[in-house]
Amino acid sequence: MSILRKKVFISYRREDTGPAAGRVYDRLSRILSKSNVFFDVSTIGGGENFEATIVERSLGAMRHSYSLAKNGCNRCSRPAKLASDYVRAELRAALARPILVLPVLVGGAEMPKAEQLPEDVKTITTKNALPLRHESFDDDTEHILATLFGVSAKERPWEDKGTIWSKIAYGIGGAIVSSILMLIAALAHYWILARPLSDSITGPVTTLILIAALICGIWIGLNYEARKRALR
Numbered sequence: 011m012s013i014l015r016k017k018v019f020i021s022y023r024r025e026d027t028g029p030a031a032g033r034v035y036d037r038l039s040r041i042l043s044k045s046n047v048f049f050d051v052s053t054i055g056g057g058e059n060f061e062a063t064i065v066e067r068s069l070g071a072m073r074h075s076y077s078l079a080k081n082g083c084n085r086c087s088r089p090a091k092l093a094s095d096y097v098r099a100e101l102r103a104a105l106a107r108p109i110l111v112l113p114v115l116v117g118g119a120e121m122p123k124a125e126q127l128p129e130d131v132k133t134i135t136t137k138n139a140l141p142l143r144h145e146s147f148d149d150d151t152e153h154i155l156a157t158l159f160g161v162s163a164k165e166r167p168w169e170d171k172g173t174i175w176s177k178i179a180y181g182i183g184g185a186i187v188s189s190i191l192m193l194i195a196a197l198a199h200y201w202i203l204a205r206p207l208s209d210s211i212t213g214p215v216t217t218l219i220l221i222a223a224l225i226c227g228i229w230i231g232l233n234y235e236a237r238k239r240a241l242r
Contacts (some may be wrong), residue, residue: 113139184231
């Protein structure tokens with residue numbers, strides 16, 4: 011499965027791992043787009059069923075990231091109501107599904123022991139966790155990304171920018187397609203009104219539209235090249 015088709019659900023506590031989770035979110039959003047990264051409980055709209063929304067979006071996640079700090083297990087171990095402990099609810103929903111659940115230990119955190127957690131989330135302790143430390147944030151993030159995307163840290167497909175010749179070829183292709191579409195539009199205009207397009211909108215305006223179409227075509231070609239490369 012390509013990188014662009016993956017979805018990530020980041021579960022964290024604002025007061026505990028908010029800054030670190032935010033930095034990871036920014037990195038993931040640049041690779042996957044924001045629509046593919048569920049980050050905050052605030053994105054659940056008013057009136058929505060909290061647990062149903064968590065389940066639905068966890069089901070849609072191809073990869074699931076779970077962030078845990080030094081005191082991350084404390085509230086999960088309390089007999090809290092679902093609505094008052096959304097991290098436990100998110101974790102329970104993720105563990106119940108056939109998706110990757112990746113514990114991320116922030117700032118020197120340690121994985122709690124199974125007996126410290128309630129029955130519904132204790133299987134998190136069987137998952138291999140990765141560290142996320144301030145002093146090695148970039149390297150740790152690269153390892154997290156590699157695990158989420160199922161590649162080795164050395165591959166780093168998210169850094170593949172393609173070749174200049176590939177970009178030129180797709181840019182030219184996009185310009186050609188836009189020119190053909192403009193020609194078809196001009197011929198249709200002539201066939202319907204029996205006069206050139208330039209007679210209807212003046213020559214300078216026609217030239218500006220053609221230039222805009224060429225630029226738009228090049229932009230579309232480059233974007234298509236980037237998406238095709240990411241889908242490999």
